[in-house]
Amino acid sequence: MTGSKPDPRDVSGLLLDIDGVLTVSWRALPGAPEALARVSSSGIPFLLLTNTTELTRADVVERLRNAGFRVRREDVMTAPTLTAAYLRSSHPGARCLVLSAVDLTEDLEGIELVEDEADVVVIGGATEPFGAEVANRAFRMLLDGAALVLMHRSPSWMTDQGMTLDAGVMLAAGLEQATERKAVVCGKPSPECFRASLSLLDLPPERAAMVGDDLRNDVLAAQSVGLTGVLVRTGKFREADLESSPRVPDFVIDSVAVLPELLRPM
Numbered sequence: 453m454t455g456s457k458p459d460p461r462d463v464s465g466l467l468l469d470i471d472g473v474l475t476v477s478w479r480a481l482p483g484a485p486e487a488l489a490r491v492s493s494s495g496i497p498f499l500l501l502t503n504t505t506e507l508t509r510a511d512v513v514e515r516l517r518n519a520g521f522r523v524r525r526e527d528v529m530t531a532p533t534l535t536a537a538y539l540r541s542s543h544p545g546a547r548c549l550v551l552s553a554v555d556l557t558e559d560l561e562g563i564e565l566v567e568d569e570a571d572v573v574v575i576g577g578a579t580e581p582f583g584a585e586v587a588n589r590a591f592r593m594l595l596d597g598a599a600l601v602l603m604h605r606s607p608s609w610m611t612d613q614g615m616t617l618d619a620g621v622m623l624a625a626g627l628e629q630a631t632e633r634k635a636v637v638c639g640k641p642s643p644e645c646f647r648a649s650l651s652l653l654d655l656p657p658e659r660a661a662m663v664g665d666d667l668r669n670d671v672l673a674a675q676s677v678g679l680t681g682v683l684v685r686t687g688k689f690r691e692a693d694l695e696s697s698p699r700v701p702d703f704v705i706d707s708v709a710v711l712p713e714l715l716r717p718m
């Protein structure tokens with residue numbers, strides 16, 4: 453935020469959003485598999501960062517492979533895997549109620565999952581709203597003193613049906629309002645998410661870039677932590693969001709297909 457543009461050639465590690473950058477509805481965007489392969493072969497370490505809570509990490513890896521990306525399990529960090537890391541370090545031994553549309557147990561290793569009398573209420577994403585019974589159970593646990601943890605705070609995403617609201621984020625917003633408390637957020641755009649990812653890459657923020665299609669939650673959030681921000685004009689990108697934003701991305705590129713050229717110009 454010094455006002456000077458970072459030099460993309462200084463970037464030695466990458467965080468890449470998946471949905472809207474590499475894929476839309478799990479189909480590869482044009483040139484994306486080739487771009488990731490070029491990043492990989494030029495020796496730039498990367499992590500693929502997704503707030504998707506509809507799928508386990510293993511599912512994400514499988515879908516990326518089916519879409520033509522060569523990725524390993526350890527290349528992918530999901531909001532649930534970041535949440536599990538947060539719970540293990542900040543709430544060791546806690547009893548956790550996890551509200552999620554999908555069974556994420558395999559990504560919540562070491563976390564005690566309960567239905568009642570939880571110490572922590574953990575909310576994941578969902579396309580369908582949670583029912584009143586579940587919402588009120590969570591609400592009453594929070595009134596009894598449970599902590600509120602949100603896997604991510606991306607309010608919407610693009611699917612092949614169009615822009616879609618996240619019911620988990622909506623529920624969390626309601627619970628925050630009703631309890632007058634703020635949730636701890638584990639996925640993007642939480643600063644902790646970027647810091648935890650950088651520590652996995654073993655890089656300081658000024659040597660890393662975040663590539664995303666969400667101006668606020670990917671790009672500007674990462675820039676606030678000191679990373680270089682790269683916005684792509686694919687996925688949920690809207691020119692109007694860019695024009696009305698008081699802060700600008702370090703770089704805007706048409707798609708991830710031209711990312712290798714930005715980082716290592718020939």
Ligand SMILES: [Mg+2]
Nearest residue numbers: 469471472665
């Ligand atoms: Mg995205």
